[in-house]
Amino acid sequence: MRPLFRALTGVLTAGLLAGSATPGMAADAGPPGGSSTAQQAIDWKPCPQDATAECGTLRLPVDWARPSGEAFDLAVARRKATDPDRRVGVLLVNPGGPGDSGVDFAVRRAQAHFSTDIQERFDIVGFDPRGVGASHPVKCSTELLHQQPSVHPRDQAEFDELAEYNRALRDDCRRHTGPLFDHADTLSVVRDMDALRQALGEQKINYFGHSYGTLIGEQYAEQYGDRIRSMALTANIDHSLGAREFLVSSAAAAEDSFHQFVKWCDRSSSCALHGRDVTAVWDRLLARADRGEITDPDSPDRLLTAHAIALFAFKRFYGPDWDELATYVAGLDAQEPSERRRSDDADQQTTSEPFYAVFCQDWRIRPKDHREYAALTRAELRAAPHMRGSPRVHAAVAGCIGWPDEVNNPQHRLRITEAPKILMLHSRHDPANHFSWAADVHRQTRGTTVLVPYEGAGHSVYNRSDCTRDAVDDYLTQLRIPSAGSSCAPAGTG
Template identity: 40%
Template sequence: MIKRALLVAATAALLLPSIAGATALAEPALDWTPCGDLQGECTTVQVPIDWNNPDGGTTNIAIGRLPATDPQNRIGVLFVAPGGPGGSGIDSYILGANKLQDGELRKRFDIVSWDQRGVKRSNEVRCSAELLAQAPSDYPANEQEYQELLAYNAELGEDCRKNTGPVFDFVDTTSVVRDLDAIRAALGEEQLSFYGASYGTQVGQQYAELFPNRVRAMTIDSNMDHSITSGSRYIETASEDLEGSFNAFADWCERTANCSLHGQDVRAVWDDVHAKAEAGTLTDPATGTALSASSLRSELMNAMYSPEASWYPLADRLKALAEGNPAVTAQAAPAELAQNSYQAIWCDDWSWKVRDVAELQRYRDKAEKVAPHTKLSAFWSDVTSCLGWPAEVSNPQHELSINGAPTILIVKGKYDVATPAAWNLAVADQIDNSVLLNYDGIGHGQYYRSDCVSEQVDRYLLTLETPAPDTHCEAIWPTEPPPPAATATPTGPAPRPLHAL
């Protein structure tokens, strides 16, 4: 736990972000303990619950680091932001092996990540599992069902507040960014290097906005666009990239002999299975129960995150659904409380103005025009889950205003179901001092899709040398089914997709 004197000093520094050349604090004696199998170490840093009231209550943020393996040539700290929101940075980057730990980055940087406030080890948002299981449809058919959805969201939010404590109302990304700078100060670093993918890009964007002089280098990969204020535009762009990703999958399967749907009209197979799900006549062979259209679309969307791990299993799954082949899946035991970090954080960051069920239907109609096969992104619920939510939106949407930061490297894919190409291009337009690196394939988190991308990102983080503007890395397509342990497509209803890897 960080000492009170350091907390006060870090708070003062955070409240004065415009002071150039501020001297970093000497690294305190943080209470590091070994964690994981990769020679990692973990600790906590104490921060205010409400950064606008630093003398109020505090909370602990769990952090972890992998010290540089070549300390004589150490550059500094590379902060790696978790995705989600709701993903554990400690699990992903400190306890588990990750491509970012390879090669020179692990040698030259202390790799540091954290569980942001409201997530796992850092005062996780917890809610009644029974109440979570009672969620009504995200697709209200009439005004009564729409009002029932709003009432349910309000009840769930109050339950989460009761079971989580005061942190519940302060899990917005601005607070997360201020926590990040407190961690930087606690580590004694004048500047940080940063890599963030998916939701982690929003953390990076807002850090550069608040603390531009404290950034040495920043790569933001598969970008959120927090300037979108229209729910219709948000859903339409997400649906557009789901359709584009699905069409790329269908084309791949048609030209790939060992795809289990090779030789069939993949689009027709999908359309038929989806139509049955919409009619309530599709039986999931994994459970013997009806499979809804929204669950089917979530499966499809999840499979588009990582084509190399998921496209072969997706083809097998669609073939099984079309033919009614049996499968077995295990059922999880019930719990009294369950984490609900995503919804709490999301609804603290995004304000959606929806008048009634008729407006929602117009959103669906516009999405289906750009996505005639896949119809609608599963991120539809990013809008509907916040309607009626009781917490105030602490960090509403806005266009970025970044001044004084070094060149920021932006990485995007051709189609990305979790952070569509349109969002990445919008962010590039908002950051004047940025360079765009394009991956011409499908997937989410382009650093993990392409050696070409990772080599460019590594070079920039190590040397500050950016690729030429608008550089393209060619697409990589799956050629062999993954081993069973790598299969990413479930054999039962898919979990809700996250803006995470």
């Protein structure tokens, strides 16, 4: 079975090899909340992808507990404020993942993403978190990645097979990556981000984090809250969840988005399934995929699994891109049964795969045996009978089976004591991060955070409407906090 990793991470660029420490390396950022002792300038040059942006690297310790040990180069990119006279400061950004490239965001996406006002007033700075993109990427054998067994083991023997595979893959990725593999957790990224603040010469930063990037922001606020001027977080992560809560709430979010799609199709004549029982069509399609009757429209020699179809839908819920999803489902439903078999050809020896190196060090979720795993799966399926659970989180939890129990950054309730007011936005019908996650983070940090719900669908939030964009822009530029109880109405299909 083809591994699910690439569906969970972005396409990553080639990495840089870590070496030993050099005299110019940034000094230890100090204990969390403490003072830093040195700073290093970044040698900015025009980015190869786009000369209107600047790129550089920052030499940092692989292990912050051993600052004079091995080092790696953190890849950084920035777009300077277009109106220097009105410049407020730097805006560090992280677009999520884990595995999305902040460098790519700053170079290729920031201008289309942020308003003119934000671009005029902030140096937009993106970085590839350690293990991602050009920041010494985690690499694994492509052939081994393609050997992943089912993440739905049917008995203890298949559970043991999955655990054995995960351990073998972990050892393989560690061998190809080096010591950084064991330090890809978000707390280490937080230390890197504060070192980047120093290198930029800033006393305080502004930060915009989306999805998994909100965990970076939350934990930065815990450790270095007094170094924040403003922080806006969209599609928030609740890092206090246990295994059952995490799986069930993730499944419920995916199922809720499926029902939002069905409701849209029922009322919209543009839907390719309009006038049909969409739920029945969907359930029948997944059953046919289970029987090996559905082929990939882009690769007719490959069969599509029910999971692959659900994952395609899940990704389209992010937009939401409901028209595209309806057309895709209608096309698959019209297929004649096929006996073709899926094949995968590895075309390179190693592949960049940071997801599990990050996720399994950030979450202590380790089902011990098939009985425990099956109970979690049953609860997940009850919460999402049509989506069959969460395509993303089920695979994430399955990938940590067999890993050591110790993690670098275990779950805990947030404790933010020194940060200024933090703005949170979250879609009511987010397919990936359940709205309850944002509500719970807000409860944990009620004196520090302000939560503005977007009452529509989709995973992205900032550009959803004038309301969502203005809430973020007014806060980042003027520190204007929305009033308590504020929300943003749905816009368009979302």
